[in-house]
Amino acid sequence: MDKRLRFTADLIEPLRAAPGSTVKLSRDHDPGYTGRVSRPQAAALLAEGVELLAEYQDRLAAQDIFGVLLILQGLDASGKDGTIKHVMSGVNPQAVEVRSFKQPSAEELDHDFLWRYQRALPRRGMIGIFNRSHYEEVLVVRVHEDLLAAERMPAVGDRGIWPRRYQEINDWERYLVSNGIHIVKVMLNLSKREQAKRFLKRIDHPEKNWKFSPSDIRERGYWSEYQRAFDDMLSQTSTEWAPWYVVPADHKWFSRLATAAILVRALSAIDPKYPAADPAVRDQMLQARAELAAELGGSPAATG
Secondary structure, eight states: OOGGGHHHHHHHGGGEEOTTOOOOHHHHOOTTOOTTOOHHHHHHHHHHHHHHHHHHHHHHHHHOSOEEEEEEEEOTTSSHHHHHHHHTTTSOGGGEEEEEOOSOOHHHHTSOTTHHHHTTOOOTTOEEEEESOGGGGGTHHHHOHHHHHHTTOOOOOTTOHHHHHHHHHHHHHHHHHHTTEEEEEEEEEOOHHHHHHHHHHHHHOGGGGGGOOHHHHHHHTTHHHHHHHHHHHHHHHOOSSSOEEEEEOSSHHHHHHHHHHHHHHHHHHHOOOOOOOOHHHHHHHHHHHHHHHHHTTSOOOOOO
């Protein structure tokens, strides 16, 4: 095992929502948790993680068999944008696609609730990032019933909409995994107090004003409803093929490190390889090398 991978297992295991377990954020997950990692240590470990991500991404693209979908969920100011910026800082931007999902359009509302997410999936060899995702359909849509009404769903019977929707999400994700799209799910768990502090910074610092929206404060009024929705989401959709990781988000340095470790661990499980050259192409390569070496008047060592 690459020695740079050793830190990941101990770091992320306490964050994993065990499939089949009943999750309660207020009981099971402390937003201020940082494990045994200090902030100075985190900087060096994150640099190693970013380096590993770049290496894995290059092999992932070359192999062109698997894709990776990183799902980031969290309340406003939980650090989704900053996490993407810092964790993916060393990766080839041509191999990463970031998608954010806002209020659905009229066209999107005319389709099933997973339609717009299916269209945004990463191709093989790519890393896709959903900054918010199909899980909005069991979070904000659950908290605000008028959004569900706008979807014009047919009657669902006695079982109810939410158990059915959880099952549909689980089935869809299983389908994606079986077709080579590895799913990595991170919930950035922010405390109410820390959210208030971050909103105040957005208000007090002119360079951060653009990040603030009055709707952020309105949504804050539904804090308890969102916590219950997250509890149910984590309990019902953390599966063996696509488990959730609940990442403490009160300390940005830790949430970025943990997310990098989770993504690195997922890529190490795929362990993509550079493909071997086709024998026929290999012969042509050797011939081309001999010609180029002769042109340069020698047999120079291969360069990168």
